Amino acid sequence: MRPLEGRVALVTGVSRPAGIGAAVARRLHDMGATVFATGFTPHDAEMAWGVQPLGDLPFEVYQHNLEDPATPGALVDQVIDQHGRLDVVVGVHARSSHGGLADVSADELDRCWAANVRSIVLLAQRFAAVHTPAPSNQRSMGRMLWFTSGQHLEPMDDEIAYAVSKGALHQMTASIDHALSTQRIVANCINPGPVDTGWAGTDRGDLHGQVADVFPDGKWGTPDDVANLVGFLVSDEGAWIRGQVLNSEGGFRRFGS
Numbered sequence: 001m002r003p004l005e006g007r008v009a010l011v012t013g014v015s016r017p018a019g020i021g022a023a024v025a026r027r028l029h030d031m032g033a034t035v036f037a038t039g040f041t042p043h044d045a046e047m048a049w050g051v052q053p054l055g056d057l058p059f060e061v062y063q064h065n066l067e068d069p070a071t072p073g074a075l076v077d078q079v080i081d082q083h084g085r086l087d088v089v090v091g092v093h094a095r096s097s098h099g100g101l102a103d104v105s106a107d108e109l110d111r112c113w114a115a116n117v118r119s120i121v122l123l124a125q126r127f128a129a130v131h132t133p134a135p136s137n138q139r140s141m142g143r144m145l146w147f148t149s150g151q152h153l154e155p156m157d158d159e160i161a162y163a164v165s166k167g168a169l170h171q172m173t174a175s176i177d178h179a180l181s182t183q184r185i186v187a188n189c190i191n192p193g194p195v196d197t198g199w200a201g202t203d204r205g206d207l208h209g210q211v212a213d214v215f216p217d218g219k220w221g222t223p224d225d226v227a228n229l230v231g232f233l234v235s236d237e238g239a240w241i242r243g244q245v246l247n248s249e250g251g252f253r254r255f256g257s
Contacts, residue, residue: 002032
């Protein structure tokens with residue numbers, strides 16, 4: 001079954017083969033959507049994991065710097081120019097940032113705000129402007145999703161700029177969904193919990209093993225677990241869930257067993 005046949009999906013944050021963005025883009029493609037994928041390798045080059053080849057994907061992956069305030073609107077217009085419509089926007093991209101309160105700088109706060117929050121709001125603004133609603137047709141309903149990181153459930157002392165920006169994404173969900181509803185776009189936010197994208201290593205003695213031990217099943221969430229939820233939310237069956245922050249953490253016991 002290809003329940004997204006005929007729909008066009010924009011997925012941001014497609015940069016690593018083991019990342020959430022790549023898994024989501026592949027899933028929407030497998031569900032029948034025409035996928036417009038984008039990432040930004042200069043961000044990955046700053047991170048410990050570095051730039052990684054994505055390998056063979058059944059769609060092209062473009063490059064867009066979503067810290068630039070002109071990019072979100074131009075990105076939506078590019079999708080429309082190429083494919084004639086836009087039905088689904090999944091904002092997986094994020095600027096990662098490390099540093100506690102004593103270390104955080106105004107520049108890093110601004111960059112996290114720009115990449116993580118402002119870009120989502122501007123994507124929503126332009127998506128609403130170009131989406132054509134058809135009230136009698138369920139398939140005409142748009143979908144928009146973005147991601148938070150569990151900062152509402154426990155402190156993130158060493159990632160202050162990142163946590164503050166992710167908190168804004170959490171708190172704006174109901175307001176942005178309500179604003180988008182007039183254009184028949186349903187919006188939600190996902191907290192996927194710890195997802196094994198390779199950043200924590202693989203040995204049982206390190207952070208990877210410690211985190212795995214506080215899941216009931218002794219294993220991390222996977223990018224495919226996240227893609228499962230995204231696939232449901234963007235399908236016709238997911239239309240009744242809207243304006244929610246969904247904690248999909250596999251029973252993660254963040255304060256121990």
